[in-house]
């Protein structure tokens with residue numbers, strides 16, 4: 001029996017090893033190809049201004065003031081003020097559970113990782129209260145293999161097409177409750193099991209809009225993951241094969257902050 005199966009196992013081992021090696025080689029050459037333009041890079045962050053969609057309830061969210069002009073001072077500078085959770089931003093683990101990592105303390109290695117893209121545009125188009133079920137993640141894994149440790153999982157709902165229309169993006173009902181899709185706690189539990197680095201979405205929040213308890217926030221931030229919210233259009237990202245570089249502002253003690261997210265395309 002063993003003699004019969006051993007060559008099969010060797011072939012499998014070799015296939016797995018060469019897949020791993022080719023993935024590494026691919027990601028290495030992807031980085032090298034950036035300056036020459038051989039590797040395409042998507043910028044998944046919105047430019048910051050006072051025209052973005054804020055979370056409801058804050059009267060003030062961004063302000064920029066000119067401090068010096070070329071004409072008057074010979075140089076140009078501004079100062080700015082903004083909420084930590086405004087525009088494309090990162091939620092540090094400390095955003096919800098007490099005593100957790102602040103934005104400046106997130107391990108650098110957690111900010112680089114393969115992108116796992118879960119496309120729920122069809123489901124979200126039919127149901128604005130859609131929550132990604134764990135089964136949909138398992139279905140992704142059937143097609144692409146197990147979600148690797150250190151991956152950054154992005155939920156592609158298509159909501160970016162509504163940006164920056166406040167009405168359409170928040171999608172509030174008469175009572176003020178928002179309606180946009182998000183992750184379910186079951187899906188979040190699975191991501192924690194897979195030891196992913198972070199979760200991201202093209203909506204205002206990782207939790208669906210109508211959430212009152214922010215259960216996914218408590219769960220995944222509590223497990224040390226970070227969140228990327230209000231990511232720009234994800235439509236050009238493949239379901240697997242892209243590599244993400246996540247660069248949040250290094251704000252001491254911050255609950256989160258603006259983030260620049262780059263996707264290197266295969």
Ligand SMILES: [Zn+2]
Nearest residue numbers: 085090091229
């Ligand atoms: Zn946030």
